[in-house]
Amino acid sequence: MSILKKRRLQVVILAGLVVFALALCALVVVMMLCRGPAVAY
Amino acid sequence: MNPSGAAVVKPSILSDLGELTKLRLSFLVLLTTLVGFLLGWRGPIDYVLLGATLLGTALSAAGASALNQWLERDLDALMPRTADRPLPARRMHPSDALLFGLLCCVSGVVILGCFANLLTAFLAALTIIIYAALYTPCKRITELNTLIGAIPGALPPLLGWTAATDQTGLGGWILFLILWFWQMPHFLAIAWLYRDQYAAAGFKMLTTRDSEGWATSWQTLIYSAALLAVSLLPGTVGMASPYYFFAALALGASMMYLSIEFIRNRNTPSARRLFFASIIYLPLLLGALVAFSR
Numbered sequence: 001m002s003i004l005k006k007r008r009l010q011v012v013i014l015a016g017l018v019v020f021a022l023a024l025c026a027l028v029v030v031m032m033l034c035r036g037p038a039v040a041y
Numbered sequence: 042m043n044p045s046g047a048a049v050v051k052p053s054i055l056s057d058l059g060e061l062t063k064l065r066l067s068f069l070v071l072l073t074t075l076v077g078f079l080l081g082w083r084g085p086i087d088y089v090l091l092g093a094t095l096l097g098t099a100l101s102a103a104g105a106s107a108l109n110q111w112l113e114r115d116l117d118a119l120m121p122r123t124a125d126r127p128l129p130a131r132r133m134h135p136s137d138a139l140l141f142g143l144l145c146c147v148s149g150v151v152i153l154g155c156f157a158n159l160l161t162a163f164l165a166a167l168t169i170i171i172y173a174a175l176y177t178p179c180k181r182i183t184e185l186n187t188l189i190g191a192i193p194g195a196l197p198p199l200l201g202w203t204a205a206t207d208q209t210g211l212g213g214w215i216l217f218l219i220l221w222f223w224q225m226p227h228f229l230a231i232a233w234l235y236r237d238q239y240a241a242a243g244f245k246m247l248t249t250r251d252s253e254g255w256a257t258s259w260q261t262l263i264y265s266a267a268l269l270a271v272s273l274l275p276g277t278v279g280m281a282s283p284y285y286f287f288a289a290l291a292l293g294a295s296m297m298y299l300s301i302e303f304i305r306n307r308n309t310p311s312a313r314r315l316f317f318a319s320i321i322y323l324p325l326l327l328g329a330l331v332a333f334s335r
Contacts, residue, residue, distance in 0.1 A: 007089070010089045010156075011089060014089055014092050014093055017096055017148075017152055018096060020148065021096060021099070021100055021145075021148070024100075024141060024144055024145060024148070025058055027141065028058055028061070028133075028137060028138075028141045029054050029058060031133075031137045032054050032057065032127075032132065032133055032137070033054065035134055035137070037131050037132060038128075038132070038133060038134045
């Protein structure tokens with residue numbers, strides 16, 4: 001694999017990881033919306 | 042409306058997410074990691090590596106904050122300063138926060154291991170473990186918790202350094218020391234300002250039994266003097282130019298002056314001035330270090 005292709009793949013993977021991180025945050029938001037207030041902490 | 046008649050603003054879900062991940066603290070962690078990376082790196086910046094380092098660190102910091110709040114949710118409910126966090130206020134289920142924290146921590150460490158190196162991943166894991174598993178329970182056990190808590194707070198610049206250089210070097214350890222000593226006057230000032238709340242929650246803090254403030258204020262001076270000394274090291278070991286040396290000298294002297302003022306007055310305004318000065322101090326010092334680095 002050429003250096004340029006490898007670099008491009010790295011950028012794509014990193015972008016995917018950023019999306020994954022945002023999805024984690026979205027997961028919390030969705031769970032808060034769906035489950036409502038907690039009964040106890 | 043609350044009993045005093047003032048309107049109560051209900052936090053939004055996004056602000057709760059920011060609170061759970063301690064957004065401001067995580068931003069500071071990222072800033073210090075960035076400084077460590079920039080100081081360690083030689084040649085044209087590898088932006089993919091830098092981006093992955095910051096992403097992995099951000100996830101680790103967010104996860105550690107979530108785990109910390111999951112562990113402390115009962116005590117947070119006792120302090121007005123923290124009672125409105127999403128867990129003690131019961132706007133979020135504890136299991137959700139735990140799951141989020143664990144996922145963030147694991148993914149952050151894995152990203153650092155895959156993109157940077159195993160040493161950086163190890164340091165990130167160590168930071169999370171000390172913060173969540175050692176510092177958090179120690180708050181209820183010993184006054185030394187501040188000293189322990191300053192370790193994970195000081196590791197991020199070393200983490201940035203190791204991501205850039207593949208090793209811990211003198212420069213990385215100097216950054217660690219600067220961050221460690223900086224946190225002491227910073228946290229002692231906070232602990233003084235909120236000493237009643239810490240006492241009510243049962244946290245073991247020096248400030249809760251130091252009603253006159255002598256021990257607390259003197260410690261801020263001692264740590265500020267140590268901070269001044271270690272902050273001059275980059276100028277003496279060839280990491281930074283003489284311009285940095287004089288900038289660090291002026292900034293460190295300011296911190297010492299405000300610590301002396303705290304000793305003389307030992308009241309809320311003097312503690313608040315020291316606290317805010319410490320907030321301004323760090324970006325200025327790190328900015329000078331990057332600007333005048335060699």
